[in-house]
Amino acid sequence: MENNLREFYKDSYLHGDLPHPHDFTPSGKATGAIYAISSVQGATAILHGSSGCGFHYRFVCRRSDSPAYELQCTGLEEKDIVMGGAEKLRRTIIETVEKYHPSLIAIIPTTPVDMIHDDIEGVLAELSTQLDCKLISVKSEKISHADKRIKGKVVFCKTQVESKQAYNYDGDIKGCGFSEAMKAIVMNVMKPQKIEKNTVNICAPFRHTTGSALLSGIIKEFKNIGISVNTYIPDCTVKDLETAPRAALNLVTGRMNWAMKMKELFGTDYFLADFDEYGYSGLDGIEQFYLNISRKLELPQSAETYLAAKKREVSEFLLKSKVYMEQYSCSLCCSDYRNLSKFIRFYKNVLKLKIPYVLIRVSQKRYTSIYSMDELNKFAAKFIAEAATEADEDTKWFINPPQDQVNYIFDQVDNVVGQGCFSCANDNLKFIEIPQFIPMDFDNFQSFVVDYNKRIKNASECMNRSRGIYDCEKVPDDENRVNIEGTLSLWDKLWIQRG
Numbered sequence: 001m002e003n004n005l006r007e008f009y010k011d012s013y014l015h016g017d018l019p020h021p022h023d024f025t026p027s028g029k030a031t032g033a034i035y036a037i038s039s040v041q042g043a044t045a046i047l048h049g050s051s052g053c054g055f056h057y058r059f060v061c062r063r064s065d066s067p068a069y070e071l072q073c074t075g076l077e078e079k080d081i082v083m084g085g086a087e088k089l090r091r092t093i094i095e096t097v098e099k100y101h102p103s104l105i106a107i108i109p110t111t112p113v114d115m116i117h118d119d120i121e122g123v124l125a126e127l128s129t130q131l132d133c134k135l136i137s138v139k140s141e142k143i144s145h146a147d148k149r150i151k152g153k154v155v156f157c158k159t160q161v162e163s164k165q166a167y168n169y170d171g172d173i174k175g176c177g178f179s180e181a182m183k184a185i186v187m188n189v190m191k192p193q194k195i196e197k198n199t200v201n202i203c204a205p206f207r208h209t210t211g212s213a214l215l216s217g218i219i220k221e222f223k224n225i226g227i228s229v230n231t232y233i234p235d236c237t238v239k240d241l242e243t244a245p246r247a248a249l250n251l252v253t254g255r256m257n258w259a260m261k262m263k264e265l266f267g268t269d270y271f272l273a274d275f276d277e278y279g280y281s282g283l284d285g286i287e288q289f290y291l292n293i294s295r296k297l298e299l300p301q302s303a304e305t306y307l308a309a310k311k312r313e314v315s316e317f318l319l320k321s322k323v324y325m326e327q328y329s330c331s332l333c334c335s336d337y338r339n340l341s342k343f344i345r346f347y348k349n350v351l352k353l354k355i356p357y358v359l360i361r362v363s364q365k366r367y368t369s370i371y372s373m374d375e376l377n378k379f380a381a382k383f384i385a386e387a388a389t390e391a392d393e394d395t396k397w398f399i400n401p402p403q404d405q406v407n408y409i410f411d412q413v414d415n416v417v418g419q420g421c422f423s424c425a426n427d428n429l430k431f432i433e434i435p436q437f438i439p440m441d442f443d444n445f446q447s448f449v450v451d452y453n454k455r456i457k458n459a460s461e462c463m464n465r466s467r468g469i470y471d472c473e474k475v476p477d478d479e480n481r482v483n484i485e486g487t488l489s490l491w492d493k494l495w496i497q498r499g
Contacts (some may be wrong), residue, residue, distance in 0.1 A: 010048025029058055031136045032069060032178030032255075033108045038242065039204075039234040042103035044072060044096055045275045048089055051075040072096050081112050087124050097133050102188065103238040104134045106181060114140050132237065138181045140364040178204075182234065182258035182314050185241055192266060193246035198226055199498065201268075203233040217340075217441030224310075225303035228439070249296055271296055282350040284442060287311045308443045317446060323453040328442040335361040335421040337380045340387035342436065346415055349392065350438075351452065355391060357409045360384065360399045361363055361421035403424075415456060419480040432456055 015293045030047060047054050054073025071328040074080075074088045093105060106301035107120050171337070195230050200222070206348055219229060230247035231240040250259045252270050261272040269295055287307045294303040310416040318324065332339055337360050348351045364373065371379075376401060384397055398405065403423075410424045412417060414433045432455060439445045 012363075019327060028111060029140060029177035029180070030108050030110060030174045033106075033181035034177075036178045036204075036234050037104075037106040037108070037138075037182035038070070038187075040104060041237045042237075043238060044100055044102040044105050046089075046092055046096060046105060046107050047076065047110060048074050048107050048113050048118065049076055050081075053110045062198065070100075081116060084116065084118055085113065086119050086123050088126065089118070089120065090227045092136070092269070093123070093127055094131070097131050102133055102369050106184065107135070108135045108181070109140060118465055130189070134189065136184050138184045140177075141180055169254070179255045179257040182255070184259050186235070186258050186262045186265065189238065189241045190244050190262070190266065191242045193243055195248050196230070196237065196246050197248055198249045198299065199228050199230045200249045200251050200293070200297075201230050201233050201244055203250050203252045204235075204255075213444075214437055214440060217439045221290060221308065221441040225290060227293070227297065228300055241454075245420075249293070253291070269296060279407040279422065281345045283311045283315055283442070283445065286304045286317070286442060288444060289440065307358075314442045314446045318449055321450065323450050325453060325456060326352050327413060328456065329355040329356055329413045330415045330417045331355075331359060331409055331415060333359045333361070333418040333420070333422050335363070335419050337362065337383045340383050343418060344387050344390040345433075346438075351449070351456075353415075353417070355395055357413065358384075358391070358395060358397050359401060359406065359409065360397070361419075362399055365463055418457075 005406070030049075030053070034045050034047065034214060037043050045058055051073060055070060056069065072092060074085055074092045076085045076088060080088060091109065093107075094101065107124065109118070109120065115121075122136045123135055128135050222229065231244055231246060233241070236244075243480070245262065245268050247268060250262065250270040251273060252259050253273055256270065259268075262268045263270060264322055275287065290307050290414065291304060294307075330347065332343060332347060332355050334343055340358070340360070344355065345359075348355055360380055362373070362376050364371065365374065380399060384399075388395070390396070396406060398409070401409070406422050409422060415426070416422075418434055420431065420433065435448075435452065439448050
């Protein structure tokens with residue numbers, strides 16, 4: 001696929017091929033807000049802006065990896081931006097109610113509407129007495145996409161700060177579009193409830209296709225320790241949102257501003273879980289995850305007793321089954337050096353593979369393209385230093401090694417694991433990709449380790465045929481290189497400097 005929006009839209013429409021939209025253009029904060037509202041059953045989002053914005057966001061905003069074809073748009077023209085678009089907003093709301101009969105409509109402003117301060121609240125106040133539908137407005141707290149800015153600081157300025165409980169988080173930083181839509185729901189839809197002990201809301205960590213598999217295991221383990229699920233936010237009905245404060249705890253994975261607002265208004269506590277940490281680093285991590293939640297809810301000692309016994313049972317099974325892989329050595333390949341520590345923990349501590357070599361691919365692409373290679377190598381070195389504390393003392397580290405050195409290193413190991421960012425002259429060398437996720441319940445984690453062990457032992461996929469090998473490293477001709485680098489640099493400067 002060509003790297004431009006026209007090809008992105010064409011492939012989305014003709015083939016359902018939906019690569020990450022940020023590979024083509026940074027989208028505004030409306031993206032997250034549309035996702036949040038579109039996920040609510042019986043809710044409809046109206047984008048208050050131009051037809052071009054409506055066309056764009058119908059494709060780049062998606063639920064369950066499908067375009068948001070149901071997104072409504074006021075279709076503002078230039079004269080509406082100058083004179084105000086209140087009348088078109090009023091007409092679009094009425095038409096949406098008559099056609100779709102939603103329980104909730106959320107108005108999401110685009111940047112021009114934010115700038116002219118269109119009277120959205122006035123229109124909603126007028127229509128709320130006439131229509132049998134809840135109307136809310138999603139207010140933009142700041143133009144900058146704050147969560148991306150935080151991530152940028154983590155990537156380029158400092159190593160990740162971790163604790164056993166959660167990542168450190170600055171609650172004063174303004175939220176992204178998702179957080180703003182959720183805060184609008186908290187303030188305008190949710191209602192005070194009597195809190196039910198030992199109940200949780202599970203909040204938006206399961207957006208991808210693996211979500212249901214991860215979620216089902218967590219729910220099963222919750223039942224085992226005496227926790228019930230109140231609802232899933234925002235993947236629930238409007239009525240469920242009204243009674244969401246009935247839960248004693250919100251389980252969130254990021255974008256916490258709305259959860260803080262919910263605690264402020266209704267007393268609902270929250271727990272920040274990092275589901276990107278590969279099963280919290282094995283059996284110990286899984287146990288710690290449920291221990292942290294059970295202690296938040298003040299569950300009885302029986303919950304801790306169950307978790308300790310279950311962990312011991314699975315650990316003994318895995319040891320007896322000899323599924324751990326101490327006899328195998330591997331070379332870990334990584335282009336996402338931010339997650340080096342996570343990958344090391346997974347392969348070394350969870351699967352118990354020997355890792356004598358780590359190869360890191362550092363390149364100028366996407367948001368890193370405005371940095372020089374010297375700067376990028378310094379960034380990578382910081383994460384390597386952090387990851388080195390997780391690795392063996394004799395592990396050797398290489399950044400962008402030449403091909404002959406890569407061939408030599410791969411000849412010294414049984415497998416290559418990680419990300420497909422290096423090619424190899426040995427067509428028979430086995431390559432095993434990093435799994436999309438690791439289960440967060442004991443039984444499925446046991447099955448996962450057994451299955452992954454078989455995958456490594458029986459891997460037949462050679463490196464050069466593995467998905468994604470060198471796709472991102474193909475060298476364009478000089479003219480295209482200038483165009484690509486210029487375009488990337490422009491987008492990156494706009495994206496990083498916003499706000």
